């Protein structure tokens with residue numbers, strides 16, 4: 001995976017741990033070029049449903065869209081990022 005800071009083409013995994021319930025893997029990576037660190041998450045690709053919009057269009061389920069909609073709905077409410085996830 002490319003470094004998000006300097007786009008170096010190869011990064012090194014420095015730590016890897018299983019997430020809650022064993023459903024994802026969190027990896028700490030380090031760029032050998034700029035030496036900055038970042039985190040990636042690996043999870044199984046699910047077979048997801050289509051979403052039917054108000055006007056009848058269908059679009060692929062998009063986890064990021066659901067999360068951003070829920071974040072907007074939960075603004076100024078005591079709901080943590082982890083609970084939204």
Ligand SMILES: [Zn+2]
Nearest residue numbers: 003006031034
């Ligand atoms: Zn880098």
